[in-house]
Every structure is written in C-alpha cells, then in structure tokens.
Amino acid sequence: xxxxxxxxxxxxxxxxxxxxxxxxxxxxxxxxxxxxxxxxxxxxxxxxxxxxxxxxxxxxxxxxxxxxxxxxxxxxxxxxxxxxxxxxxxxxxxxxxxxxxxxxxxxxxxxxxxxxxxxxxxxxxxxxxxxxxxxxxxxxxxxxxxxxxxxxxxxxxxxxxxxxxxxxxxxxxxxxxxxxxxxxxxxxxxxxxxxxxxxxxxxxxxxxxxxxxxxxxxxxxxxxxxxxxxxxxxxxxxxxxxxxxxxxxxxxxxxxxxxxxxxxxxxxxxxxxxxxxxxxxxxxxxxxxxxxxxxxxxxxxxxxxxxxxxxxxxxxxxxxxxxxxxxxxxxxxxxxxxxxxxxxxxxxxxxxxxxxxxxxxxxxxxxxxxxxxxxxxxxxxxxxxxxxxxxxxxxxxxxxxxxxxxxxxxxxxxxxxxxxxxxxxxxxxxxxxxxxxxxxxxxxxxxxxxxxxxxxxxxxxxxxxxxxxxxxxxxxxxxxxxxxxxxxxxxxxxxxxxxxxxxxxxxxxxxxxxxxxxxxxxxxxxxxxxxxxxxxxxxxxxxxxxxxxxxxxxxxxxxxxxxxxxxxxxxxxxxxxxxxxxxxxxx
Numbered sequence: 001x002x003x004x005x006x007x008x009x010x011x012x013x014x015x016x017x018x019x020x021x022x023x024x025x026x027x028x029x030x031x032x033x034x035x036x037x038x039x040x041x042x043x044x045x046x047x048x049x050x051x052x053x054x055x056x057x058x059x060x061x062x063x064x065x066x067x068x069x070x071x072x073x074x075x076x077x078x079x080x081x082x083x084x085x086x087x088x089x090x091x092x093x094x095x096x097x098x099x100x101x102x103x104x105x106x107x108x109x110x111x112x113x114x115x116x117x118x119x120x121x122x123x124x125x126x127x128x129x130x131x132x133x134x135x136x137x138x139x140x141x142x143x144x145x146x147x148x149x150x151x152x153x154x155x156x157x158x159x160x161x162x163x164x165x166x167x168x169x170x171x172x173x174x175x176x177x178x179x180x181x182x183x184x185x186x187x188x189x190x191x192x193x194x195x196x197x198x199x200x201x202x203x204x205x206x207x208x209x210x211x212x213x214x215x216x217x218x219x220x221x222x223x224x225x226x227x228x229x230x231x232x233x234x235x236x237x238x239x240x241x242x243x244x245x246x247x248x249x250x251x252x253x254x255x256x257x258x259x260x261x262x263x264x265x266x267x268x269x270x271x272x273x274x275x276x277x278x279x280x281x282x283x284x285x286x287x288x289x290x291x292x293x294x295x296x297x298x299x300x301x302x303x304x305x306x307x308x309x310x311x312x313x314x315x316x317x318x319x320x321x322x323x324x325x326x327x328x329x330x331x332x333x334x335x336x337x338x339x340x341x342x343x344x345x346x347x348x349x350x351x352x353x354x355x356x357x358x359x360x361x362x363x364x365x366x367x368x369x370x371x372x373x374x375x376x377x378x379x380x381x382x383x384x385x386x387x388x389x390x391x392x393x394x395x396x397x398x399x400x401x402x403x404x405x406x407x408x409x410x411x412x413x414x415x416x417x418x419x420x421x422x423x424x425x426x427x428x429x430x431x432x433x434x435x436x437x438x439x440x441x442x443x444x445x446x447x448x449x450x451x452x453x454x455x456x457x458x459x460x461x462x463x464x465x466x467x468x469x470x471x472x473x474x475x476x477x478x479x480x481x482x483x484x485x486x487x488x489x490x491x492x493x494x495x496x497x498x499x500x501x502x503x504x505x506x507x508x509x510x511x512x513x514x515x516x517x518x519x520x521x522x523x524x525x526x527x528x529x530x531x532x533x534x535x536x537x538x539x540x541x542x543x544x545x546x547x548x549x550x551x552x553x554x555x556x557x558x559x560x561x562x563x564x565x566x567x568x569x570x571x572x573x574x575x576x577x578x579x580x581x582x583x584x585x586x587x
Contacts, residue, residue, distance in 0.1 A: 037151035041515040042099035042162060043111035043143055043188055044170035045084070047075060047118055050138040050179045052092035058135050067129060067137070068092070074121040081117075082110040082296050087161050093139070093174075097162045100150040103518035105266070108145050108191035110296050112218055115141045115182040123180070142173025143218070144185040145511065172206045173215060182218040189216045190487065191512065197222045233452050235276060236475070237445040238269065241436050245277050245416075248434055252414040253286065253382040259408055259430050262418045264438035265563060265580075266516050267476030270418040273438070274386055277416055281384045288384045293392035302346055305397035308385065309372065310347055324349040332375055339371045369403040376404070382412040391423035402426040421563050422520075440473025449475055452496060453482045459500040460491060466507040472580050477513055484510035509585050517586040524562065528555040532564060535576070536587035544574040 049055060049071075056064050075094055076086045084098040096114070099107035119139060126137040146166035153161050169185055177183035189198055199217030206213055235242070248258045262270050278288045291308035310316045313331055315324045325344055332340060338357045342364055345356040359367075387393070387401065408415055409432065417427050421437075441449065446468045454460040454467075463485070471478035482498075485491045485507070491498040521529060531554040534547040547554045556576060559565045564583055569575035578584040 037149050038100075039147055040100040040103060040150050040162075041107065041146070041511050041518060042097050042148055042150070042166070043107045043145040043191075044148070044162060044167050045079070045096040045098070045111050045115060045141065045143050046090075046093065046171045046174035047096075047115075047139055047141045048090065048093035048174050050140055055135055055137065059133060063133065067125070070125060071122065071137075071139075074125070075118045078114050078117045078121060082114040084110065084114055085160075095167075095170075097148075097150070099515060100148070100162060101160065101522075103515060103522040104295070105512075105516035105519040106295055107515060108143075108188050109195050109221075111143050111145075111188070112182070112184070112192055112196050113221060113296065115143060115218060116220065119180060119182065138179040140174050140177040140179060141182040142170050142175065142177050142185075143182065143188045144170035144173050145188040145191055147511070147514075168208075172208070176204050176206065176215065178217075184216050184218050186214045186216075187511070195222060196220070233449065233479075235272065236449045236452075237441045238273065238276075238438075241273060241438065242276055242280075244434070244436060245273065246280055249277070249280055249284075249286075249384070249414050252384075253284065253412055255412050257408040257411040257413045257415075259405055259415045259417065259433040261428065261430070261433050261435045262416065262438065263421055263428075263435060265420060265474075266520075267474045267480075267513075268438045268440065269475050270438065271388065272475070273436070274388060274416060274418060277384065278386075281414075284382075286382045286384055288386060290386040290388070292388040293390060293394070293397075295392045298392045298394055301394055301396040302400075303397060304387065304393050305400045306347055308387065308401070309343075312383070312385065313347070315347060315349065321349040321351070325351065332371065339367045342368055343371055365400060365403070369400065372404055373407045376407055376411055376413065379411065379413070383414075385413060385415045387415070387417045387427070390417050390419040390425065390427045393425070393427070398426050402430070405430050422523075441475060442473065443468070446471060446473055446478065450478050450482070453479060453498075454491075455493070455495075455497040457493075457497070457499045460498040463491075463500060463507065470507050470509075470581060472582070474580065477580075477582065480510045480512050481507055484508070509582055513582060514586050517583055520562070520564065521583075521587060524558065524564075525555070527553050528558040528562075531555050532559055532587045535559075535565065535578070536584045540581060540584055541568065541575060541577045544576065 049068075059067065072089055072094060079086050079094075079096045082098070083102075083104055084096045085100060087095040087097050096111075098104060098111040098114070104110060118141065122137065122139045129135055129137045144166050146164070146169070148162040148164035148166050150160065150162045152159065153163075173183045173185050184192070184198070192198075196218060197220040199219055202215050202217070203212045204215050245260060248260055252258045262273050264270050281288050289308060289311040291304050291311065293304050297303050307316075313328050315327060318324045318327065324347070328344065328347070328349070329340065332343070341350065341354060341356045344350040346368060350356060390398070393401075405415065405427075417430075417433075419428060447464060450464050450467050450471075451461070454464065467478055467481050470481055482491070482495075486498065490502065491500055493499050521532060524532065530551050531547050534550040534554075535542050537550070538546050544554075544556060547556075556565070560567060560576075563579050565576045566579050567574060568577045
C-alpha cells in the first residue's frame, strides 16, 4: 500500500509518508481509501489564472513555472486546511473537491472559505509578481454543488477523481467569474445563503446550456446569526423537555447553578431548545452568552472558549481593543497582573507592546481557569451560557470549559451544552449535569409540523404522508424536504401557503440531508461501512445473518453504537432496523 492509498477518515487528508499509520494533520488513524465508485454530495472548486497565455508569453517558461508552483502549493494548502481534496492541476489552475473521499455536511461553506482564502493568497503573490515582473496576476474561481461519482479512474496512475455534470458546471462558473472574484452556482448559493454574503442574482448565458442560468458573486462570509431569529415555526412537541429546562433555569436563578446537556442526532431540535431557552431567559431578564463550534474549525485552538468569554465579558460589541481591555479590567476582581495579560491574549485584545508571560501551557490553563472561575463566583446576577455543537469543539476549548464547570453549582448560572450522541468528550461527563435526550416527534406532532409548513391547500396536503414517512419524526428533515420540493418547483407559493399544481411526486432526499447522513457513514471504519451498505440493500429491517451472507465480516455493534441501526428483536434470533429511513436511502 502506497502512501497515496491511505486517507484519514476524520479530516480527509492523504498520507504524506509511506507506511504512515496516523494522519499528520489531525492524528487520527489512517485507512485504505476505497477504490470503488461512490455517489457523493460535493462542492467542486475550479480556480484558473486570468489570461494565462498572455502571462506565459510575458514571463517565459521558467519564471512561469516558479509562479505557478507557488500559486498551486499555497492553494492546495488552503484546500487541505478546509478538508478538501485537490483533484488535479489543470495547467493554469486547480480543481478541488469538498465532500470526497470523506463526506462533509458543510462542504459548500468550506469551499467558500477556501475560495476566499485562495484569493487572498493570490493577491499577496500578485503584488510580488507586479513588483518583480510588471505582470498582472489574477485568479478566477467558480463553485458548484451537487451529486457526482467519485473513485479511481482506471488501473494506472490517473488516480481518484470526480465525474459528472456538476463538475462541468463548476468549470462554467469559473469561466464567467470576474478577475479576482468568486462565482457560485445557484445550487451552491442555496446551501450557503444563511452563512455567506452574496451579490445579487445574475442571469448568465453559458455555452452548452439552452436556457439562461442563475449565479451569484461570493463577497464574504457573514457573521453567524446566533440564537436570535431562528424560530420559524410553532414549537411542536417538546413539552416535558421545555418544562424541565424551565425548572432548572428557575433553580439556577435562585442560586443553585446547573448544567444541562441536550443530546440528539442532527436535525432533531437541539438548536430549537436553545432558542426556546433563550426566550425563557429573556422573559426573566436573564442575559444569554453564546458560543458555537464548527466542524471546519475543530482544529483551531481556543476558538470556542474565546468566543464564549468575549460574549460573557461584553467584548464582542467593541471593535477597539483598548476599550475592550478597559471593560475587561473593570470586571475582573482581585490581582490583575500577569494573569490578566494571559486572558487578554486569549481573547485577542492584548496590547501588542506588552508580551504575555512565557509559561508552560498547563500553567497557563490553570491560571486562566482560576481567573475566570473567580469572575464567575463574583457575579451576583443570573446568566445563561450556551455551548452549541460541542461534538466539534476544539480540544483546548473543551479542556478549559470543563475546568470552568465545577464552580457553576455555586453561582446563579445555567450552562446549556448541545451535542450529538457520538460525542464522548469531557463536556459529556460533567458531574451532576442534567441530560435531556431528544426523541423523534410522534405521528401527530409530525403531521402538525408538516401541516404548518405546507399550509391548508388540499393540493399540497396530499404530500403530508410522504414527507412524514421520509422525515420519521425529525423536524429539520421535514423542513428540508419541504424546502427541496419548493426549490424544485413541485410546490409553488411560500411557507405555510404552498400549492401543488401538478401530480404529487415521490419525495427525494435533499442534498443537505444526504451530505449530513453521508458524513456520519463515512466516519465508520471499512467493515462497519460495508455492513451498513449491505444492510441497506436488504431493507429497513434485516436479520443479523443476511449482511454476513453478502459481505462476510460485519460490525453490527458499532452501527448500533453510532445510532445508525437499532436492535429491534433479540429472540429467537436477532433482528435490526435502520434508525431512520433516510439513513438506509443514503447508504
């Protein structure tokens, strides 16, 4: 097995050393990359030098090679930083894929972040080329998202690549992008519209397409929308869960601080519980301080904890570092010497003229913990702290937050932590924490939610049964299926007032859900993934013996632990069922 045949199942990076057993990027075990073809939901990126022929003529072959080597190496480093794979060098640019070989549920936003960073790297290189060679260097970048087939091409050195109509569309997007700009297809724009800053919709006439297509400029990545503005539908179900949260909140306000873990698979409603808790706190005049974790930032130290502390100390609204330092000093009690410099450094507001003390990481963490815990104990008013998606938290933040939690029972604070069932880190083992595990909505609750999404028109109501069957009690899945039907113009109108002018069609799996479920499947080892694929061919329910008949070695226990399947019968022989119908569809 060559180094190129090994891939990290956590971050997607290829092995760089022959015989490597662990990933140099994240430290996870390496496994052989599967060579058979697979369908994947991906975002394809094409980057190309503007006027490459003129640039080549002006520079000459040797200098051109130097510049292109620098450009390609810096671009490839950016792609890898965001979990993408460089598919090929195109002669005057690169093609990269986000979401293969390891599926990524946020492949589109990762590709957007990479595109913007590649342009920044190119601008720095272009300034140098302008000074030394008097040549203008600019890059066009195009992105497109959709389903492709990925796998090895042939038995020779052609390698792993993506094939499909979506690859060609990404190349078309690059061809119409402005010099120095990034253009997104409609499918990519739809996936990132809530996270990115986009230009107005442009109607383009592109070679090979009989009708005009829509595209949008990527202008930047917008601020995270936070907890406000999330509630789009009436809260359905979750009565006892919210009653429990309300009770714990009241107890915390009275001086018996608490930690609540809200646990559930993607889409089950963890963020909705956070939004409702925020509303409860607001009704009692209790401030909420919030941080979130992102999969593409899980390797960035201090990311989550710094964001939470900036919010808690009221620094996020201050653009001036000097004003932020003054506000911080007014809130920290006791000695403020070197420890305060450490905290300012952590929060990114340190005076550049003053260096923090040079101490070991463990000592730094202990001193920061003592300082923050002292501030927490000194606070006499209630507060709610939210840590969302802790399954993606960086290790340093996880360790520091775990050190902060032991003093919470002595305060008037409530800490709300959300994570998925497969997370087993330190924040899932907080002593005395209350755990709320979210179950799927029942049939009547699902029908009520879908009815609110579709509206009263009888033509649209005919799809309720199909949507409910596909969503299987997952509220986000139901919302995404309805949105997908509207995007495909099967439903006309707006949310809560849809009509279905044509004959009701079969409900398909939206791209957002397919990517999220595929990412869970791709985190499995080879035997477990093969077991799941075999079981999906058999049906929603299957005997334990049948997958073994198809593939030999099986790993049912691992699939149960990952909540991809459930054991539904134990005697006289074991029988299993898929945890959710869409898991089987994607597998």
